[in-house]
Amino acid sequence: MRVKEGNKREDIIKAAIKVFAKYGFYNAKISKIAETANVAAGSVYLYFKNKEDILYQIFTEIWEELNLKLKDIADSKTLSPIEKVNCIIDSTFDVFESNPALGIVFVNEQNHVNDTWNDFIKYYDSFLDLGETVIKEGIKKKIFYSDINVSVFRFFVFGGIRHSIQTWAKNPKAYSLTDFRNGIKELINNGIVIRSK
Amino acid sequence: MRVKEGNKREDIIKAAIKVFAKYGFYNAKISKIAETANVAAGSVYLYFKNKEDILYQIFTEIWEELNLKLKDIADSKTLSPIEKVNCIIDSTFDVFESNPALGIVFVNEQNHVNDTWNDFIKYYDSFLDLGETVIKEGIKKKIFYSDINVSVFRFFVFGGIRHSIQTWAKNPKAYSLTDFRNGIKELINNGIVIRSK
């Protein structure tokens, strides 16, 4: 028996991330993904139901990692609201830091994913909900302005992060992810933290 | 009866915006656009070189309108930096206010557009540059914090606006665009305006 080498699925995922990032989902050919993964085209279908399933698996991995991190933050009893916001930002960037292509896929194909499956809306919602909870907590503790439009805030920040990831991921050498991390944290802090005169 | 000239081109553009918004560029069929525009499929090619050209024309219209508005703002001698920021936000939303589908196309196909043509990068850049200029002006006038990371700021804000447009446009009845406008203005103001104790 030819033993399954155990990493072919992973090879294909990695290849798909590269190819999706470079060409976009619709222009990504299975043959190109297979070639990139050093695998025959047909082998892709041993591990994935179809082309969309590859995307599905990629997003599952991203969101599960993200969700795990966010849960910890949300449940934390020790972190202050401010720290929680910072952690959310850091955790999000952490997922993509070592893999800009994954960031591109995450940002560019999110719409496609949402239109195709319900599965990820729950993650997306819980991401936003977490942000909302933290902010409300901050407001309650009089750390954040009470008149923040939480709904607007969370979409705006999510979009800001998304776009930042994309900008960096498209050209990781031109931008420092650390600058993005810190810049965003500062912005949000300045934007919502009540400063004592 | 001779039909008003230019009608058909416009009909196709309008139809394409609807169809692109609903299905996304790659799942949008020319036949569907033609049908929506009450025009034969072949007629589309009298007004547009190909499918991508329709998208090109749509983005040209958006950016030209946006650019015009932004130029005025940039050149204004009377507006304060704060007012300029607010105007930028308002102008951007104005473009899509009466046409959510256009907003969806603008947000969702931006990547495709950037990857395909250089034409719009200049608009995109000048949009960001304007923001940058205004901010630097504000910093110079000691109205804005001097330590804002301008580069991060502009991407973040652009992303925030983009995502806000998308969120609203996907479900215009569920969200108030005015809330988004005001919320975003406030956020940015709180975030960058130096408040006197």
Place this chain on the structure above:
Amino acid sequence: MRVKEGNKREDIIKAAIKVFAKYGFYNAKISKIAETANVAAGSVYLYFKNKEDILYQIFTEIWEELNLKLKDIADSKTLSPIEKVNCIIDSTFDVFESNPALGIVFVNEQNHVNDTWNDFIKYYDSFLDLGETVIKEGIKKKIFYSDINVSVFRFFVFGGIRHSIQTWAKNPKAYSLTDFRNGIKELINNGIVIRSK
């Protein structure tokens, strides 16, 4: 406008009959059918939903013609049972007489058709029912043996006709269809008609 020439559908049907007859449904390539019909492969899909639909249309045409003829026979007040049996045989052969390939398709793909659509079982059943009715009528009139197993008889005769069509159609030059017609009529007559000593 390029006017639909009105016979392209028919060209494809004719080509498909040839190709299905020669290669069988599963080995028949759309590209081959299109080539035979002097049409582009894509054009096939202007007239037919898919490959199976072509087969469906072919069988619809056969059975509708056959059904029409059989109805007339069944309803006839003037034909004797013996004449009716003879007419059924003649009518069936008539359908394929000028088109052996059609006969091959009819015989060879009948199973596929029955497994795929319910539509044709009704025709098949009514074909058999008609035979049954005629025989029963003959029995009642004491023209046919009363102890004929009608159920067996009808399947046997149908199979005999089917196979005869196939044998002839595979090599129309080697066999005389008229011999088959007459031979079968005689057999059945000898087989079921009560002969006065």
Place this chain on the structure above:
Amino acid sequence: MRVKEGNKREDIIKAAIKVFAKYGFYNAKISKIAETANVAAGSVYLYFKNKEDILYQIFTEIWEELNLKLKDIADSKTLSPIEKVNCIIDSTFDVFESNPALGIVFVNEQNHVNDTWNDFIKYYDSFLDLGETVIKEGIKKKIFYSDINVSVFRFFVFGGIRHSIQTWAKNPKAYSLTDFRNGIKELINNGIVIRSK
């Protein structure tokens, strides 16, 4: 424990008969046959050259059995022509009586088989020839009508038997094979035997 030799080949044959009967040759997957036979897909190729070879082996077995029986009948010095005809029918049904699926495969894939290999035409021909010989013998002995069109007769009867097998085999519970046997024998007898007033 060493498994009885030859088991696996037989298992595959049995499984293939089931699967071919259910799905037809072209929709029968090797993987499904292997699964049904409790064997790995690759093992199929230890016993058979390819998918068609399985069919070839199945038909070889059928025809060899049939041929053996028919030879005995043909060579018999004691059987009368009428008895010989009856024996042919019985022997044919005997082959499939305990295995309806085999009957379905035999009937449905006969065309495929004839188009693919010459091997079986000889069996088919000798089957028909035997029938012919018997009939001619009967004619000579003045037991059968002299004006029977032997050529037509043999195709017709073969087709009738084929279709009867199929009808029964598709739904063995709904039909009695005995009824078919007897019905067919009667039909043929009535059809060809000269009855003394």
Place this chain on the structure above:
DNA sequence: GATGAATGAGTGTTCATTCAT
């Protein structure tokens, strides 16, 4: 012999684009 993961040739189908009318 046995396995089942891996292969890759083969094809139905879609749809942007063309072009005769």
Place this chain on the structure above:
DNA sequence: AATGAATGAACACTCATTCAT
């Protein structure tokens, strides 16, 4: 200009067959 029938390139996916273990 307008039409919409016709085109054919392109590609996801299947599955018989192979072969390393």
